[in-house]
Amino acid sequence: MIGGVAAVAGIGATAFTKDSGRSELALAAEAVRAALADAGLGPRDVDGMVTFTMDTSPEITVAQAAGIGELTFFSRVHYGGGAACAVVQQAALAVAAGLAEVVVCYRAFNERSGRRFGAGVQSREPSAEGAALGWGLPYGLLTPASWVAMAARRYLHTYGLEPEVFGHVAVTDRRHAATNPAAYFHGRPITLADHAASRWIAEPLRLLDCCQETDGGQALVVTSVERARTLARPPAVITAAAQGAGRAQEQMTSYYRDGIDGLPEMGVVARQLWGGSGLGPADVDVAVLYDHFTPYVLMQLEEFGFCAPGEGGAFVESGILPLNPHGGQLGEAYLHGMNGIAEAVRQVRGTSVNQVPGAARVLVTAGTGVPTSGLLLGADG
Secondary structure: OOOOOEEEEEEEEOOOEOOOOOOHHHHHHHHHHHHHHHHOOOHHHOOEEEEEOOOOOOHHHHHHHHOOOOOOEEEEEOOHHHHHHHHHHHHHHHHHHOOOOEEEEEEEEEOOOOOOHHHOOOOOOOOHHHHHHOOOHHHOOOOHHHHHHHHHHHHHHHHOOOHHHHHHHHHHHHHHHOOOOOOOOOOOOOOHHHHHHOOEEEOOEEHHHEOOOOEEEEEEEEEEHHHHOOOOOOOEEEEEEEEEOOOOOOOOOOOOOOOOOOOHHHHHHHHHHHHHHOOOHHHOOEEEOOOOEHHHHHHHHHHOOOOOOOOHHHHHHHOOOOEOOOOHHHHOOOOOOHHHHHHHHHHHHOOOOOOOOOOOEEEEEOOOOOOEEEEEEEEOO
């Protein structure tokens, strides 16, 4: 286990916009430099880098652009947003194994002005992974929203709920984004009535159930806890980290399982995080849950045991657990979950604009509907 060995020592981001006017490489380099400055480190201190397979800026190219020299470790993690927490896990593993001393994790894209993931499948090279999509594409399941709508509809049917239950996530996220100056929807909260009045995208998903599209970059610096204690910021200790893929797992279209009203892959992550840390739902002070679509937030809460199946909406409405204080991807920015990890670090440091008093343990999750990952971050000591 790597719990307690490594920590996030620095975080940095670009502005979150809809048209950056810059290359994705420039965004990545800016975020990396900002994260290093936050940690009180320089480019020459870095000897490892981790990013997503989907990123267009290779590790060696970002290293050159940011002034980083030799690398002794470099790695990429697959499955889009499902990689977010896993890049930190990879960095922590490298530090724990002595393969690198300072590892930078990054993600940068022009996801609004350039390639728009929400546009769905337009063309694709033949692959075994793509073959799974072929069972749904001919019938009109062409976009992420349409893929998630299938599971969302089944969830509502199983538990006798209406689509309005998803609105509690959207309202919570936008309330927090409204008081976060870095959020795209700063100053723009919504109500349940606004959610219910927003147009259908793919029933039962409305516009306000779907995350925004963003141009930007986010980077994180991971090093040993011992070294982090000597740096500029309090360490956010990596208490536990996990990846998970479920049985009959596909990428967004796992329709051939026994049931599609849950997220078994997140259940795999949850069991590892709780088992590896000795913690449980009652020990979590803040949850930063991947929210590209609101129904999957409810299912995550249920997989982690915060509430019973079908009760996620009521749990969010209760406000018992502080959720996505930065505004999430619905309210702050869609950076494939990397900005959520940064918010978890701020909560542990006590520097968030929407700080939860006494936050010492934060749960973070990565993309859902795909093989995924999760983290427990904690205050030092």
